[in-house]
Amino acid sequence: MNIGQYILVIILYNLLWIITQIHPLDTTDKLQNDQVNANPFLIEASWTTHDYDLHTIPTLQVVANPLLARQFSPIYKQIFANLKQLNAEYTRYAAWFPYPKLAVAELDPPSGLYQCGNVGQDFSINLSCEQNGGVISKVDFASYGTSSGACGQMKQGTCHAENSSEIVQRVCIGQKTCSVPATNDLFGDPCKGITKRLLIQIQCDPPQNNTYYNFTYLDTMLQDFLDATDGHSRIIL
Numbered sequence: 653m654n655i656g657q658y659i660l661v662i663i664l665y666n667l668l669w670i671i672t673q674i675h676p677l678d679t680t681d682k683l684q685n686d687q688v689n690a691n692p693f694l695i696e697a698s699w700t701t702h703d704y705d706l707h708t709i710p711t712l713q714v715v716a717n718p719l720l721a722r723q724f725s726p727i728y729k730q731i732f733a734n735l736k737q738l739n740a741e742y743t744r745y746a747a748w749f750p751y752p753k754l755a756v757a758e759l760d761p762p763s764g765l766y767q768c769g770n771v772g773q774d775f776s777i778n779l780s781c782e783q784n785g786g787v788i789s790k791v792d793f794a795s796y797g798t799s800s801g802a803c804g805q806m807k808q809g810t811c812h813a814e815n816s817s818e819i820v821q822r823v824c825i826g827q828k829t830c831s832v833p834a835t836n837d838l839f840g841d842p843c844k845g846i847t848k849r850l851l852i853q854i855q856c857d858p859p860q861n862n863t864y865y866n867f868t869y870l871d872t873m874l875q876d877f878l879d880a881t882d883g884h885s886r887i888i889l
Contacts, residue, residue, distance in 0.1 A: 711742040714877060722872045723847040736880040743881045745874065766792065767860070768803035768853045772872055773834050781856030782828040789857035794820040796839040799851045806851050811843035820852055 718724040720731060735743070767788075769777030781788045794816040798809030816839060824830035832838075834850030842848070 711744050712738065712740040713744045713746055715746050716873060720873050720876070722876070728873075728876065732876045732880040735877075736882070740881070743877075745877050745881075765855065765859050766803050766853050767856060768806070768851075769832075770849065770851050771834050773836075773848045773850075775850075776831050776833045777850055777852050778829070778831045779824060779852065779854055780829040781854070781860055783856075783860050784858060786828070786856045786858050786860055788824045788827050788830060788854050790855040791817055791821045791824065791852070792855060793817075793851065793853040796834060796850045797842050797848050798846065799849065801851070803853060806853055811846055811848065813839040813842040815839060816850075820854075824854060 714720070714735065720728055722728055725731075767779050767781065769779055771777050779788065793806045795806070795808050796813040796816045797811035799806060799812065800809060801807045819839060820832055823832055832850065832852060834848065839850075
């Protein structure tokens, strides 16, 4: 191969390389042109279905403290009114040391040989000796005022309605069950301006050892919370 033929081969090779580079560009241009002129395709979005679930729910948490208590706080009504106005989707009620007793339903210990009740003002004590056909035979203790103590250890406080035992005996003696409301209407008001409680201890004939817990009484703070949240509440203990 002479020099002229060699140069011709190089020129032809370069031309072939240029042609191979131009052809893909033509193909790309044609593809883009086809896409522009093609019929449009439809994109649909569904707002009623989903393919995942959220497991974290934002909540408003109310922590038990004296500012929420009727007997301690002058602003508790305003607090719960504001809570109701918020209308939060989920509201949690959490006990917090050192105020755990303010955060839960009243929980009485097992009764032993006695039947006892301890409720706040404007609630009722429900007593029963109906097991095995029994009746209420004796009122060991009754006080509407500031008395305190667990079943079998109740003590009269400085505020006490003197007619407490007489009223409870009249309502309960000889009955299988009885309900006694803790109200000024029934006992009078032995100490005006002070939040009172009603404590009662009775005996049954025949004796009964009802080892159950009494959930008939809700602490007033918890009751106010449930009223303010109206079905949106969660109780965290």
